[in-house]
Amino acid sequence: MIKGDLAELAARAWKRLHGPAQWRILWLKHATFMIGVTGVVLDDHDRVLLLRHRFWKDCPWGTPSGYLERGETIEQGFAREVAEETSLQITDVRIHKINSGFRLRLEVAVISRLAGDQVPRVDEIEVAEARFFTVGELPADLRMGHRELIMAALAGSPA
Incomplete structure (x- = not known):
């Protein structure tokens, strides 16, 4: 043959x-991949939600982040992570960027809006604190990738 x-x-x-x-x-x-998702949540004043993560050593402040669960869309998974970590509801979740090249993981960056006027309540297991920051108030030790995502979100938001 x-x-x-x-x-x-x-x-x-x-x-x-x-x-x-x-x-x-x-x-x-x-290969089977895990999909990590991180994203910006902007309020009506274009302040960004940052979380002080308990398990992040080098840069504790960052955007909400987590992993998708089986069967979730990226948008659903990010909304779930934000709700679990802060009790906040979000809307208008849109994919900004997808990064690959990690061993068995893809990372998706999203941009979203806070749904209405809400106050974050942290889960206290993963997150020590949740606050909204203006661009001038961003912590100095914020991860560079998160800072870049925040700047992209603010550049695309209406003035």
Whole structure:
């Protein structure tokens, strides 16, 4: 059997499989990724929500962050993370950037708005404090990637 015949046989076998079987084979063959999500939450005054994370050593202040759960969209996962960490409800979640190149993780950066006038209440397990900051008040030790995301969010927000 020559190489072309083998390829033709493989193609015919693949076509005979149905969707779920094809997806299962693809899932077994390819890497499974976790999807991390971080994002900016802006209030009506274009102040940004920052959290002082208990488990972040080098730069404790940062934007809300977490990982998607199975079956969630990026927007749903970010809204869930914000609600879990601060009890805040958000709206207008939009994807800003997707970063790859990490071992088995993709990172998605989003920009969102606070839904109405709310006060954050922290979960006290992961988060020590939650506050809204103006751009001039941003902590000096804020992660560079978070600072860049905040600046991009403010550049795209209406004046």
